[in-house]
Amino acid sequence: MNETINLLMNHRSIRSYKPDPVTDEQLEAIVAAGQMASSSSNVQAYSVIAVRDPERKSKLAELAGNQRYIDECPVFLVWCADLYRLEHAVQEHLPEQESYADAVENFIVATADVTLAAQNAAVAAESLGLGVVYIGGIRTQIEEVSELLGLPELVYPIYGMCIGYPNQEPGIRPRLPLKAVLHHESYQAETTLEAVKQYDEQMVNYLSERTGGAKTEPWSKLMAQKVTTPSRMQLKGFLEKKGFNKR
């Protein structure tokens, strides 16, 4: 339909990078485009740490579960939900008042704000011919990642993002049928569950083709396995210690 929609429709995560650098100018354009995303009441509740130092990247790769493309990419961004600036503003302007930075509302605001900015940045990077992949693995050892990056109270790292020139051309992974996610007027539970059945078949065929006929599980079974596996259960305690999501 247009250049931008074509770009969005051609997204695929990149997990192998050429050694070519990402310039400061590119990085700044990418983050500036991130900043132009909407922000809840203009709070701009996020920060991003750009890591280029090979040792630090290597340590982050290890902490994220040995994802070696973090070593390989020239720049690794760690996106953080950040209420630190706001909390400092309270100390400066209204020190006698109670702060609600620890409310679930502000946890949602910061989590959404950082994600709006990160996705704009991802789109900007791709428009420059760069590839990206989000790395949720930095939440696995979130305490160690936070210490390594010197993150203060009311800042938490939500995901990393590798950026660099692609050294692979993966296929585009099919998404759920549109009718699974787009509802009209009210939530259509039956329609969404029927669409999942279609997607299960589609993904089995897609994965089987890509793996030369190896047996694969339907998407819904993979999802069931994922949701029944305890994952990152220390997050609740960590976030509360950092001052988030308490009431």
Added chain:
Amino acid sequence: MNETINLLMNHRSIRSYKPDPVTDEQLEAIVAAGQMASSSSNVQAYSVIAVRDPERKSKLAELAGNQRYIDECPVFLVWCADLYRLEHAVQEHLPEQESYADAVENFIVATADVTLAAQNAAVAAESLGLGVVYIGGIRTQIEEVSELLGLPELVYPIYGMCIGYPNQEPGIRPRLPLKAVLHHESYQAETTLEAVKQYDEQMVNYLSERTGGAKTEPWSKLMAQKVTTPSRMQLKGFLEKKGFNKR
């Protein structure tokens, strides 16, 4: 630098719409572009409810605190974090196993997933010449909004989004200086706080110009006021009741 980055850099929220409709084709292209955003382990933990019915839109406008542009826009999207499909997959495939859908990790995954999709959709809409504004106000009476839209367990509405042809051309609001949000190698607390002081001055001048010289507060004071005002304190209980963010 290119058409897409120009588009991102020219974002401004639109709060006045022409009556011209958004076609089904446009809506589907917008949501399909949203679906192409990255998703944590391909969980695709979101849904979006498209509301065109004038009565329902009017009710949502009222519930969001009488934001009349919700009435005015031809389509109002309600973006929802959605673990319902995943929970159903557990019931179908692994009914004897414990589900961790209620973990904070999955709350973050769903909140990030829906926001990645929503921002891609916002960019796609703007690329078609449409304007958008996010409406966090739907969290204020989140229980009533959820009932009106028939949202099941493990689905929560995070924000609305008005879409339509702009009937205004607002200025672009300055963002925090780049150095406030972009850190190198580790978090630079002093740098970010210095940048806030610069932004305070810049925003006072910007708002004063726009309001014909009326006195305005610096950004950090507005933020301090915001964070010390209790807001949407019922969210914690509501989300837990819906099965989110419990452990």
